[in-house]
Amino acid sequence: DTGVSQNPRHKITKRGQNVTFRCDPISEHNRLYWYRQTLGQGPEFLTYFQNEAQLEKSRLLSDRFSAERPKGSFSTLEIQRTEQGDSAMYLCASSLDYRPYNEQFFGPGTRLTVL
């Protein structure tokens, strides 16, 4: 049984570069979420997919951020023209839509450092 996996685990980049993160959810889970967590804070919701459809986006998701889930399985989160303020842990979670109370299972996260 594999849980949610995320790659890479760590990413260091220079300001202005583009980065892309990947999330592989638990195989039978059709819902996928992205959250961002800064040091000392709780996770903040970014966006959510039901299968391949992106159903909700936070105001935190600026134009420089884009997320995809093309085949309803893995997802990618791309940040263009990174800024130092983008430095954070990016967490992915998945869940099953028939469970009414939406218990989400989280991956280990990708820690982004923008220099």
Added chain:
Amino acid sequence: SQQGEEDPQALSIQEGENATMNCSYKTSINNLQWYRQNSGRGLVHLILIRSNEREKHSGRLRVTLDTSKKSSSLLITASRAADTASYFCATGRQETSGSRLTFGEGTQLTVNP
């Protein structure tokens, strides 16, 4: 912005003692969940309590929910050094039960051996 607020922000106890963490929230909810996060790692789901429930137990964990006060508490009994972690409450809202969780800022628990 964060809906939940955990109290205290940090808690340090001795092994074997009980640890109580509180969470307050602002809007109507469908459910409230508690998660644990070890340093620099992903979150682990601990327990979920529905809005029509008042108390729930799971092993050494006891969660209460008071929807009239918009608050919840997590009690860890007979704590162990391995319980050292950050604990977050997260709420699911009534009209969006299928989507986002809103997390608090967390309580950092340290259990000293």
